Amino acid sequence: MHCVTAEDSFVLVDRPRPQVAVVTLNRPERMNSMAFDVMVPLRDVLRELTYDNEVRAVVLTGAGRGFSSGADHKSAGSVPHVKGLTRPSFGLRSMEILDDVILALRKMHQPVIAAVNGAAIGGGLCLALAADIRVAASGAYFRAAGINNGLTASELGLSYLLPRAIGSSRAFEIMLTGRDVDADEAQRIGLVSRTVAEDELLEVCCEMAERIAAFSRPGVELTKRTLWSGLDAASLEGHMQAEGLGQLYVRLLTANFEEAVAARAEKRPAVFTDDKP
Incomplete structure (x- = not known):
């Protein structure tokens, strides 16, 4: 090191x-x-x-x-x-x-x-x-x-x-x-x-x-946030809303999901750009 x-x-x-x-x-x-x-x-x-x-x-x-x-x-x-x-x-x-x-x-x-x-x-x-x-x-x-x-x-x-x-x-x-x-x-x-x-x-x-x-930067960051917010959450309903917003954010604003599906089909590692072409 x-x-x-x-x-x-x-x-x-x-x-x-x-x-x-x-x-x-x-x-x-x-x-x-x-x-x-x-x-x-x-x-x-x-x-x-x-x-x-x-x-x-x-x-x-x-x-x-x-x-x-x-x-x-x-x-x-x-x-x-x-x-x-x-x-x-x-x-x-x-x-x-x-x-x-x-x-x-x-x-x-x-x-x-x-x-x-x-x-x-x-x-x-x-x-x-x-x-x-x-x-x-x-x-x-x-x-x-x-x-x-x-x-x-x-x-x-x-x-x-x-x-x-x-x-x-x-x-x-x-x-x-x-x-x-x-x-x-x-x-x-x-x-x-x-x-x-x-x-x-x-x-x-x-x-x-x-x-x-190696995974998506916003995907990892939002997963960390929602895991902690879930531990802090006052209610399951409120936490599920936060989870949903995070999932939609990454799904709609990046091509990461499409890349993951394509990589599995092509038997190669996924390359996440965190962007939408």
Whole structure:
């Protein structure tokens, strides 16, 4: 992989394949904990990549043996733009930065695949859940750690995202007990879509990203939007209307459907131009 950011950066961006970007949290000595020195550049990288039209899919992972161990209780880093604030306001601004990272992942135009290479604890679990797809290395594990630290386990959207990923009963149990969920269980309960050997993780995720990148850009983007809006929807009827509008948009304004039908008939890969001749 060719790295396009400085080697001493806490967030690295690689372009291993055409139209695929790999974002790596690069603080392995702290298991990629969510210090502000890591989260601020991560937020900025995600905001930049979402408007990079050469990137069609994103893989998020961690360097070393951890995906992200959550809050850094020893070295939280510096929070920007807080000079002169009282402690309560400082806390609000700090949480806002972390919230922005989760929302940036959700709002990316491109699908995001979390390649969970190791521990995903507390906020690290939230980062994984904010991705669209999760793939775990065989040695990865997950923990909603807030309850273990005498706090609430609800943070950074965890109590919203986890029940939608694995169901309410399992989410309640995992969040209230603070226990670890290993990779095998994570796959069984739907927390991740698959588990692979550690040395195959990035290859599998990049292959998946490349497959997604080959499809229609608006088709992929609208599928991501409607999947998330379905999870957020107040009613099935309203969500079905949103789905229908998205389908009509791609069907009427592009020739992608005709190209897919022709490609199948001609036994060749489809080439989507996202345009109407």
